Amino acid sequence: MPFTPHQLPGETSMTLSVDTSRITAGRRTDTYLAMRSLQGGRTVYSTRVPLLDLDKILPVPDPSQPDPDNRKVDPRHAKSFGDYVSTHSAWVAPTLLARDNGGCNFHPLESSDGKVGYLDIPWSTGTVGALTTIDGQHRILGTRLRLRQLTEEITKCDRDLSRARSGDRATKLEAKLAELREALSRLEHEAIGLDIYVEPDSVLARQMFVDVADNAKGISTALRARFDGSKIANRTLDRVLDHALLKGRVDLEQDRMTRNNINLIGAKHVADLTKAVAVGVGGKMTSRRESELTDEAVVEGVHAFLDCITEAFGDLADVAEGRLSAVDLRSRSLLGSVGMLRVLAGTFHALRAKEVADDDITAFFATLSPHMAAPVSDAGIWRQSETRSDFEPEASAPVMRTQNLVHLVNVVTSWFPEVP
Template identity: 40%
Template sequence: MLNNAHIPTGYDPNEYFFAAKYRQGGRTVFSLDLSVRELVTFLPKPDPEKPLDASATQRRIVPTHAKQFGTYVVEQADWVSPPLLLRAPHIFEFDSRQDLDTGTTQFGTLAVPKDAKSEIAIVDGQHRTLGFHLAWEQLTADISEARTLVGRAKELGERPVIANAEKELQKKVDRRDALAGERVSIQIVLVENPETARRIFLDINDNAKGITGSVKSRFDDRKVLVRALNAVLISNELLEGRVDLEQDRVSGASKYLIGAKHVSEMLHALTNGKRKITPRLEDELDHKNIAIEFTAFTDAIAAAFPELRDVVAGSLTPAQVRSRSLIGSNVVLRAIAGAWFELRQLGWKPAAIQEAFAEMAPHFAVPVFPDVRDSWFQTGVVPARSEGSTSTTSRVQDMKTLTAFIVSQAVKGPDAVWYRATVADPALVVG
């Protein structure tokens, strides 16, 4: 009698998985889980180049998004993925366990015909599926390359080189083995036509609530700036109770001074200016030091700008600040943070920067009227409105322009020339 471990499976027309069977929205659903290795074998690799036709039930694939997910899975040991939702016609056999029937859910074995897997299509999760394929392919390629390097090292016969090459090979093999044992939830809904599949896809995405930048900037504490953000949100006097933790847009009558996303951008500016936080710098930075620098910055601007002093004292609301000074604009606050970094790079001490900002403060009054002589309007980042503007535009290039202007005026000090218009030039008003 053959041992189960040696029963040939290549002749079986089916593949078998433990699964649950239940109803959702009037449809039959099978729920199972696959390891990453099983997933890339079981599910065909999505093709970003495949043209979409009238029967398509998905949007066009963005390869970069899929690649980023694959890199995330490979590099993050604590990766996470929601279930993949697939659709298929009635091609399965399900052998249920009568002793494991809850009345609404059955448990048993799902038989999937090997020659019918092409009939299984993705409803939601095509980028993740492609990402898993790319991750597995990359790991396999890396392992192959690492084996080659081990072979070359052995030819050289240098023990330290051999040991290092074998260590790198083992690291990659261990990562692939780990993914081979970690699992992804799969839901297969029985659907016969693409029209129904499209409605399911629409319902999923129509009912999903996206994540705002403010929420995202607070939750990924693997990043040093996120740890710094969460630290300053609970300890900074200027921010206390004045940061919108959910929304990215803070303006007008909002009781908040700024959004968490904007605080994160200020932290970035104070840490590395306009440059990216590289992986190497990420490892070198300490979130506590970033928080200390941020506190020095907010203490300085609260002392330099009377409106912010009044906010801290409770005698002025953020909405009132926005109606009186550009310092109430989150765009300008971010530019001020960028200017702080640039001046610090020039060797300025916090006290000197505070003094320079204090000299500028009276010239931050709003509204800014369209007038070619007005110092702020000359920057080209202030909308031309007949009633004047209380903030600037916020494109990346606009932020650079604002930062450069503030730095320039600070460096000029008492010699800086300021002109503030009191009425709009009708010839410049748009619309």
């Protein structure tokens, strides 16, 4: 619009052309390119939002004050997402879902048939008609926490660098500052999907949250064991499954082994056995420990354990040779329980740590073979004073609490070289 300033005496008159569309002062919205569609009878706007903008247009959840229309936020889970995005350059995350009760304005582009246009989204604070979150609270909070942490660390590192006197310290701080700035710069250029559902009715909006929660099928631990390659116990799964005892006998979908499941164990349980052989039943597979292990060494250790128990226990040899089904094994032997297999794996780890040879461990396990009948009896070794708390009466498996499994491993290991 033309603008004529106040003319002072002796000055030449002039007219300025000002593009007021570029003036954002007083505006409490941001504009995004979006697609408009229908889903379930509702208008849905689909767009991509820079990570830096999330806390501007979506409310940042407060773990201490849950949204009455949403679930309580777990701060640890939120932080883990922020750390994941920050440390994995190839991160992936599903689209966020939000509700618009009338605050958004859509301006369709010409020749787009009303399907593509500019979407004005109100800011999340101090604005009438701000969006509310249907799904994605942890992603929003986690991103906010990580961006704020990086900003604070950069400020502190920059301040420390200005005070540094020694060359070595200054060099280290410069390297750290460059690393932090690079991490922040990457996040500043990345975005996440956002679907905004137009729903003015607050009751129906609550139902949307329930419907999303009810229809979302969470990933089972078995599927995580198959596809999550960030953990060595999962990454080595396919090679571990090549062993004769497991091949074709592992449930790749279910986490729980029911009595009539035709498989011996599940993929999750194979990962549990792998961890037990590598670090013990109660051991933690930390990032540092993972970095010290190689995939080849882990696979070798698990196969050595499986060789050991297949040779030591006739029932498992029969399963490996196809002479005995997993269902029949569970009906008559403790070896059909995941818990007992984990105890044996933990014992194998403990004895190897004492530099006991694999052949000697096999011979020791063979002395346990006569005591593997299920259910356990009060006269047997598993219901005596040392292990009584680890087996319920007439049980076909040990108590699965970690503390019980660890205790049982310690007792069985103390019996080496033969069962008393």
